[in-house]
Amino acid sequence: MTSTSQPLIRLEGIQKVFYTDEVETHALSEVHLEVQRGEYVAIAGPSGCGKTTLLSLLGLLDTPTGGEYWLDGKPVAQLSPAERARIRNLEIGFIFQAFNLIGDLTVYENVELPLTYRGMAPAERKQRVMSALEKVGMSHRVKHYPAQLSGGQQQRVAVARAVAGEPLILLADEPTGNLDSTNGEAVMHLLQELHRGGATICMVTHDSRYERHADRAIHLFDGRMVGDRALELVPA
Amino acid sequence: MSAVLGNIKLAFRHLLKSPFVTGVAIASLALGIGANAAIFSLIDQMLLKRLPVPAPAELVNFKAPGPNPGSQSCSNIGDCREVFSYPMFLDLQREQTVFTDIALHVGFGANISAQGRTMSADGLMVSGSYFPVLGIAPSLGRLIGPDDAKVKGDGRVAVLAYEYWRGALGADPAVVGKNIIVNGQSLEIIGVAPRGFQGTTLGLQPKLWVPVTLREQMNPGWTGFEKRRSYWAYLFARLKPGVTLEQASASINTQYSAIIQNVEVPLQQGMSDKTMAEFKAKQLVLAPGALGQSSARGEVTTPLAMLFGITLLVLLIACANISNLLLARGAARSGEMAVRLALGGSRRQLVSQLLTESLLLGVLGGLAGLGVAILTLKGISAILPQQATSTFVPHLDMTVIGFTAALAILTAVLFGLFPALHATRPDLISSIREQGGQPSGGRAAARWRTALATAQIGLALALLASAGLFTRSLANISRLDLGVKVDSVITFGVSPELNGYAPGRSHLFFQRLEDDLAATPGVASVSAAMVGLIAGNNWGNDVGVEGFPKGPDVDDNSRFNMVGPGYFATVGIPVLAGREFTRYDAIGTPKVAVVNQAFAKKFKLGANPVGKRMDQGNDSLDIEIIGLVQDAKYSDVKDEIPPLFFTPYMQDSMVGALSYYVKTTGDPKAMLPVVSRVVSGLDENLPVEQLRTMPEQIRDNVFLDRFVTLFATTFALLATLLAAIGLYGVLAYTVAQRTREIGVRMALGAGPAQVRSMVLVQVGKMILVGGAIGLVAAVVIGRVAQSLLFQMEGSNPSVLAISALVLGLVALGAGLAPAIRASRLDPVRALRYE
Structure with a gap:
């Protein structure tokens, strides 16, 4: 049951410590954050500040060393790997800097992949895949392999893969990092369109040009949240 | 030359860099090459x-397929299509024009008996043309020649085998x-035959040769000699130059x-x-004789x-493993x-450098393989039946070493x-640049790896199935009811x-031996x-049976045996x-016989043949059947039980050799020296032949089945182990290669079970x-x-x-560890994996 009165994401006192060769690295310390439904949040900061670690925790790819995490009102900080995988599949969509399309699968199969993990019926999968690909303007490339696409096209397919499952939240990790400025802009516009359509987005970026596409920016420094401010919407 | 040495040096360095992997590769090769070398050694020797x-290719063996009416005596020199009568040999030898001569053996x-010791051994009776046809020279003295074997009973000479002369007579x-x-x-x-010459028959290593004209004295x-319907002589000849x-x-068929x-x-x-039509149409068949003559x-x-x-196939599987290993190293x-x-x-240059590494692996594997081969051959020698040990020598000669070397090189190339070729492909530089400086496994390499592992599964399944067949077959043999309790x-x-011994003295000896053993x-x-x-011997005879009609082409042949009193009770038939024989069934008493059930059935004697009469082919019906015994194996464990009749050996004055059966109350092995x-005690010069327990004799009778099953x-x-x-290795490598992809899948919601099943599905497809294929x-x-x-x-x-189930389980077992490892990957690290 989804509640509309509570934040979609709520972090309280989140910590992440990495232990390597008797060295403790505090990647995140005392992070408190709430993200409302429909928000477009940019997570910014210099390299090594903990942006990607925070995104990994938000995406349930990793577990916090301390603190609490509620996703859609449910505590998710200490779930089993299988349960975290189920939630990732149903509630979260990922967009990576390196696209991370699977080279042996066609465009269609890449987008279809998360839906197959749900055990969704083929007919519904097809409808969702085609709808997602149309949204990103890649429906004419369904039979192509990633290697046959440009970087911008690959990232659009990655976006389609992220939204095909209609997740609660989209997590984007430097989505323009591997793209030239033209393609980078195109992908940012795509995210903005999705946001306008109601999608909740958390995007890691270190590029202030793209930070402005979000309506809220969080700044991290040495693993701590040092800023949280609202931004003005950039016209489409 | 310096480039080659450089390649070898570099190859050593690379192999030493990962000693465990190199060791596994060499061990796999050693097992594969060693097994091949051992079996090749057997093939080479046999x-x-x-x-x-000299010029063995000029030798030809004679065969005459078709009816051989009369008596036939065949041995391990050849089957019964290869025996001739002595008169036919003399006729052919006299008439022929295309051979230097025809030889008989x-x-x-x-x-x-020599130097106070008597031994039982194989000898060979030969015509005077035997050694001249072979064209060999003696080590000492002279060999048997035409003048030694001219007249029946003449030629009281012997040529010793070199090994016997050296071993038993101290090379005097x-x-x-x-x-x-x-x-x-x-x-x-x-004289003494040349060193290394052991006759022309595999499995028959004579200690001496005597002229065939002494056959009546030797047997x-x-x-x-004069009977044209008595077939017993094996013939071979040497082609004249240019023929x-x-x-x-x-030419010879014209005369024949x-x-x-x-x-x-x-x-x-x-x-x-x-x-008769078949008999008239008989033709002589000449077969190449360079290898000698042997059934x-x-x-x-x-x-x-x-x-x-x-x-x-085992070696191919090992090669596939090493090929995969090298592909991973190449990446x-x-x-x-x-x-x-x-x-x-x-x-x-690069290919030759990499091939040098392969060749070095091959050479090291080949050298270790020689050790494996020697151990394997010693193992084979240890399980050989006693009578076969002289046929096979567990050693590696130059032919086998040469074969091993060739195999090692061929294997290395394979x-x-x-x-x-893959590691040095022309697009390597560009593909690496595209991958950000990291090596790419390449689809071709991945396909090759998967194909090799799939082929390994197929080959291993085929081998498991063949082993299963032989094991089942051996189980069928061991479940057979032999009809005896021994x-x-x-x-x-x-x-x-x-x-x-004269026949009468032999009889006395037999009775005393029975008495002494019984006491x-x-x-x-x-x-x-x-x-x-169940010793592999067959004796047969045409018989006449009361009420059974005779005629042309009517099969009236039966196997037979002459046995002593209490035989059936001793061997548990x-x-x-009716009854079995007693000491009273001796010379001078009415002739009697005991038949088995198959005999009674074949000759339509009904449920109780006791009291019916029969003869041994002389139409006299002079023998009374006094007993019916249950069917029991006769010559070989695997043969059908033949119609068989028994007569008391004590009613035959000519019996001069017997096989004894001693039933013991305790461990029979412990009684072996006692029997000797x-x-x-009765005659210290009389050799005891083939002394062993009956279970050993039965095991030896199916030695070939046990041997094939054991090795298969x-x-x-x-x-299966190599394939696993x-x-x-392939799956572990694939999982490592797909780490990032697995990370992506996990990010998209694949749970541990789904990741495991992804790997296991790959295994399943390969299975x-x-x-x-398998x-x-x-x-x-x-x-x-x-x-x-x-x-x-x-x-x-x-x-x-x-077999399929076993291999499937083994393959799934092999795939389980990489699958579990894949499912336990940390997705964050996996996504960062390059």
């Missing part, structure tokens, strides 16, 4: 080795001119046909028109070919290769070529006639038989009707494809092996199903 005589059991050069006692006959030693009671096999065949038509046809009586060769060809095929070294290419190294029975043979503590009962029980002592199973398990290692191969192997299987089909469904 099937390929040419006779150590036939084996015989020889009791040899003064033996020439001295006498030796052979089967009670004093013969003059005229007391035998008469067959081909075809020309010789055409004339002898058949003009001399032998008029002698035949009671033959049907059909048999054993035919018996071992299929099993050895089968084992060689199996070991080659890890693609940066190095790219730099070398960028610096101007040619592809040929497993090294594709990885070398668990505590000892058997041995004595041949007093070969020590010069020995630990002995429950004793008896004897002329034809050894139940008497179903009892025989020595060993190699199949080895192949190979599959594990399905490899299994299908099942087809297994059916093919089953067909080839059909002749070696007992009471089962080569495509036995349950064996195939069980």
Whole structure:
């Protein structure tokens, strides 16, 4: 049951410590954050500040060393790997800097992949895949392999893969990092369109040009949240 | 040259860099190459080795397929299509024009007394043309020549085998001119055969040669020189220079046909028109004789070919593993290769460098393989039956070492070529640049790896199935009811006639031996038989049976045996009707016989044949059947039980050799030396032949089945282990290669079970494809092996199903660890994995 009165994401006192060769690295310390439904949040900061670690925790790819995490009102900080995988599949969509399309699968199969993990019926999968690909303007490339696409096209397919499952939240990790400025802009516009359509987005970026596409920016420094401010919407 | 040395040095360095992997590769190769070398050694010794005589290719063996009416005596020199009568030999020798000469040889059991010791051994009776046809020179003295074998009973000379002369007579050069006692006959030693010459028959290694004209002296009671219907002589010849096999065949058949038509046809009586037509049409067949003449060769060809095929498959599986290993290494070294290419190294140079590493692995594997081969050969030698140990020598000669070297090099090229070509592919530099400086496994390499692992599964399944077939076949054999109870029975043979005993004295000896053995503590009962029980011997005779009609082409042949009192009780054959023989069934009393159920059935004697009459082919019905015994195996464990009649040996005055059966009350093995002592107590010069327990004799009778099963199973398990290692390696490598992809899948919601199943589905596909290939191969192997299987089909469904199930489980087991490792990957790290 989804509640509309509570934040979609709520972090309280989140910590992440990495232990390597008797060295403790505090990647995140005392992070408190709430993200409302429909928000477009940019997570910014210099390299090594903990942006990607925070995104990994938000995406349930990793577990916090301390603190609490509620996703859609449910505590998710200490779930089993299988349960975290189920939630990732149903509630979260990922967009990576390196696209991370699977080279042996066609465009269609890449987008279809998360839906197959749900055990969704083929007919519904097809409808969702085609709808997602149309949204990103890649429906004419369904039979192509990633290697046959440009970087911008690959990232659009990655976006389609992220939204095909209609997740609660989209997590984007430097989505323009591997793209030239033209393609980078195109992908940012795509995210903005999705946001306008109601999608909740958390995007890691270190590029202030793209930070402005979000309506809220969080700044991290040495693993701590040092800023949280609202931004003005950039016209489409 | 310096480039080659540089490559070798570099190859050593690379191999030493990862000693564990190098060790595993060398061990795999050693097992594969060693097994092949061992089986090749057997093949070389039994099937390929040419006779150590000048120009062996000029030798030809004679065969005459078709009816041989009369009596036939065949041995391990050849089957019954290869024996001729002595008159036919003399006729052919006189008439022929295409050979330097025709030679005759036939084996015989020889009791040899020399320097106060008597031993039982094989001897060979030969024509005067034997050594001249072979063209060999003596080590000492002279060899038997035409003048030594001219007249029946003449030629009281002997030629000693080199090994016997050296071993038993201490290589005494003064033996020439001295006498030796052979089967009670004093013969003059005229010479010693050349070193390494052991006759022309595999499995028959004579200690001496005597002229065939002494046959009646060597085989007391035998008469067959003048009989054209007595077939016993094996013939071979040497082609005259320039004469081909075809020309010789055409020429000798002209003479052979004339002898058949003009001399032998008029002698035949009671033959049907059909048999007569076949007899008249008989042709001499000349077969290449470079390898000598031996029936054993035919018996071992299929099993050895089968084992060689199996070991080659094992080696192929090992090669696949190493090829995969090298592909993985190549991927890890693609940066190095790219730099070398960028610096101007040619592809040929790089390929030769990588192939040098493969060759080095191959050479090291080959050297270790020689050790494995020696151990394997020693193992084979240890399980050989006693009588076969002289045929086979567990050593590696230059031929086998050469074969091993060639195999090691071929193997190295086989497993090294594709990885070398792949690691130096022309697009390497660009592909690495595209991958951000990291090596790419490449789709071709991935496909090659998967294909190799799939093929390994297929080959291993085929080998498992073949091992299953042989094991099942052996189980069928072991479940057979032999019809005898001989668990505590000892058997041995004595041949007093070969020590010069007259028939009457032999009989007295036999009775005293029976009495002495029966009085020995630990002995429950004793008896004897002329034809050894389940010892591979057959004696047959045409019989007349009361109420059974005779006629042309009517099969009235039966196997027979002469046995002593209490025989059936001693070997545990139940008497179903009447009685068994006693000491009162002796010379001078009415002739009696006991028949088995198969005999009663064949000759329509009804449920109780006791009281009916029969004869041994002289139409006199002079023998009364006094007993019916249950069917029991006769010659071989695997043979159908033949119609069989028994007569008391005590009613035959000519019996001069018997096999004894001693039933013990305790452990029969413990009684073996006791039995030897009892025989020595009666005559210390009489050799005890083939002393062993009956269970050992029965095991030896099915030695070939046990041998093939043991080795097929060993190699199949080895192949399965190698295939499992190979599959594990491929999957572990694939999981490592797909780490990032697995991370992506996890990010998209794939749970641990889904990641595990992703890897296991890959295993499943490989099992399905490899299994299908393996099942087809297994059916093919089953067909080839059909002749070696007992009471089962080569495509036995349950064996195939069980093999597939076992291999499937092993493959899944091999895939489980990489699958679990994949499912436990940390997605964050996996996504960062390059």
